[in-house]
Amino acid sequence: MKRKYNCLIKNHFSFQEYRIEPIRDEDMYSIMAFRNEQLFHLRQSEPLTKEQQEHYFGTVIKALFEAEKPDQLLFSFFHNDVFVGYGGVVHINWLDRHAEISFVMDTSLESTRFESYWQAFLTLIEQVAFEELRFHKLFTYAYNLRPNLYVTIEKANYKQEAILKEHCLFNGEYIDVYIHSKTNTPIFESILRPVNENDTKALFNWVNDPEVRFNSIQQEPILWEDHLQWFRRKLQDDATHMFLLEYAGKAVGQIRIDQSEEYHYIGYSIDNNYRGKGFGKCIVAQLLKMHPTLSFAAVVKKTNIPSIRIFESLGFELKENLSNHHDIYTFVKE
Template identity: 55%
Template sequence: MDREYRVLNKQVFTKDHFQIVPIRNMDQLDIMKWRNEQIYHLRQNKPLTELDQSHYFTRTIANLFNQEKPNQILFSYVENGKCLGYGGLVHINWVDRNAEISFIMDTQLEKEYFSHHWFTYLSLIEEVAFKELQLHKIYVYAFDLRPHLYTVLEHNGFIKEAELKEHCYFNDAYKSVIIHSKWNKL
């Protein structure tokens, strides 16, 4: 393992053959590629370069590991050591005990395995959020572009909490944002 998050007692979370582990430097180019391929549904306004990604990993991500209350905790999502995606808890609000869920997977897996990987990832990130960090609420903030995501979220106990009409300007059009939330019942 590259490194460990100070805020977490447990670093590796496992379900079947899948794990989330503290984000690995070795995955940064794959992550950049997937982000650039899927820019249409991300809050990213231009394609990333290798230099952008390198700076992000050295200037932002590297500093997260020793913080008592980082604003994000990112993981590589792996199967048998191979990175299939990445994500984590972002925009963490330690006072109100909530965080946004972030996740993207290898673009080639989306068509056939989208639901499977989202289901698996959600169970892993919920363990981090609810059991490890004792957060009260987690949520997904998504441009209204992928209704198949909402089905997965709702099957995992997330509730559509809000729709922000024409909230973001992207590709010369205003897009609504859908927020699905889940509360800690532990």
């Protein structure tokens, strides 16, 4: 019988060819080997023995599945259904709704899979913490021994929050600890409303944002007169619906659907000041909630990893054959 955490409705999470499930007893010795091989960056003073690992799984791990609010949630991590690591959220603060991220991967794969596995695991653990548990904040606590880790988590929109100078003793020297964090943005605190003519300037600024242009099929800057004509035409077009997302009284992004014979095509953008805070998923999720019976499609550049994650996490499926462009994906939700 597979284990289940009492605090989770959903216990299995997937993203592309990756997935996690509650930590398994059968992985205990592999986990022990990974940890013993990577002592240098873990808060573990000496190698684990089989007896210690078995005792840990029989007591500490077992108790996690009996508690209503355990202090950690640990998962086995799989790539193409092969166990390649484990991790979860630890030091959980249920009152303030935050937790630390922990992840240890197969040591033999670190040289080739470090970034891709970390990116995938972060996506999965955010499904657990942000979407399922509605935690407010996740953070990482890392010794200043693996600079590539900071680059990887920053690509996933974690921001450096603090450096604890000379905080830990390592090989006779005191080293720094880096803390990165990411906060959740509840959908309930934002409002999706129809666009009106007063939003013309905001949409013009967003469409010419360098990152928006880079992620667009047509990358040339948009001229004001061209934008104004396009905007007025779209407002009168019954096949187009445009919405603006507001949060705390501020406009944070826009989303548009254009109707075709088979699908309603989605295009969206988020203000540069609000990226990495969950508003991309928020704006798409709210649109889906507004139109639950429509069939949607989205064209996304293969390099636009944040948007790919958003559409996949919201149940869109990849349909590459819908486009003639070799550098884009088409996702659909029917």
